[in-house]
Amino acid sequence: MRLLNKGPVPAILAGNEVAWTNALVATVANGQKPTEAMIGRYRHPEIKGALLSETAGKCAYCESKVRHIAYGDIEHVVPKSKVPTKAYAWDNLTIACDVCNTNKGDHYTADPASSQDNLIDPYVDRPNDHFLFLREVVCPRPDSLRGKMTESVIKLTRSELLERRRERMDFVDGLVRAYTLAPPEFQTMLLRDLYENHLADVDEYAGVSAAYIEHLQSKGVLPIAA
Ligand SMILES: [Zn+2]
Numbered sequence: 001m002r003l004l005n006k007g008p009v010p011a012i013l014a015g016n017e018v019a020w021t022n023a024l025v026a027t028v029a030n031g032q033k034p035t036e037a038m039i040g041r042y043r044h045p046e047i048k049g050a051l052l053s054e055t056a057g058k059c060a061y062c063e064s065k066v067r068h069i070a071y072g073d074i075e076h077v078v079p080k081s082k083v084p085t086k087a088y089a090w091d092n093l094t095i096a097c098d099v100c101n102t103n104k105g106d107h108y109t110a111d112p113a114s115s116q117d118n119l120i121d122p123y124v125d126r127p128n129d130h131f132l133f134l135r136e137v138v139c140p141r142p143d144s145l146r147g148k149m150t151e152s153v154i155k156l157t158r159s160e161l162l163e164r165r166r167e168r169m170d171f172v173d174g175l176v177r178a179y180t181l182a183p184p185e186f187q188t189m190l191l192r193d194l195y196e197n198h199l200a201d202v203d204e205y206a207g208v209s210a211a212y213i214e215h216l217q218s219k220g221v222l223p224i225a226a
Helices: 011-029 036-043 045-054 098-104 112-117 145-154 159-181 184-197 206-218
Strands: 073-076 093-096 131-134 137-140
Touching: 011 036, 011 045, 036 045, 045 073, 045 093, 073 098, 093 098, 098 145, 112 145, 131 206, 137 145, 137 159, 159 184, 159 206
Parallel strands: none
Antiparallel strands: 073 093, 131 137
16 A cells, blocks of 8 residues: 555546536435446546546555456445445545455444544555555554554455565565676666666555665665665
8 A cells, every 4th residue: 555646636527526426315315226327427437547547557455456457446435335425526536456345345434433443545644654564564553543444354464465465575676686786887777777667656566665675775785765
């Protein structure tokens, strides 16, 4: 997980959010069941394209590249089933992989007193305040009850993710080893390649990789800058 920035509201949503929301809320208030077409208006290609752009095509929670194996689900940070007025709210939409999306389900608490039950919002909360990134292991900080709740619901340490992140960190280790063993005249080039081409937003598990690199820097294995 890494901190995400919300992009500009797509024109299709800016022009229709109020009408779409009013129609959905009125339908529910009348005791009618909204049609799939009505509920799914947030799946407009312009909206999904903007969300894939701001998440770099990755799951907002686990940082897996969703487009490699699936279409990628549009995720409601606050479940639309619990708060229909946020079904088309731009700041409530993101991208999640099938597994995180399913694990999260409709988890939600409207009680401010239960704020410890609120999951980490990657657009609002700094993941480092709630999780420890220990190479491929991502575990909740013992001083963050919300981090613990997020882990228990979304399961960021599930075995498939651990395996994928371990492979990624093994790859980073290979680059670090190449830098360490290289003749001095090649080291700057190799270091720049590592820092500029493998820790970018588009890279899978870049948040985890960046934390691992910081750890190696703190141990003197790598210099701070290329
Ligand atoms: Zn995910």
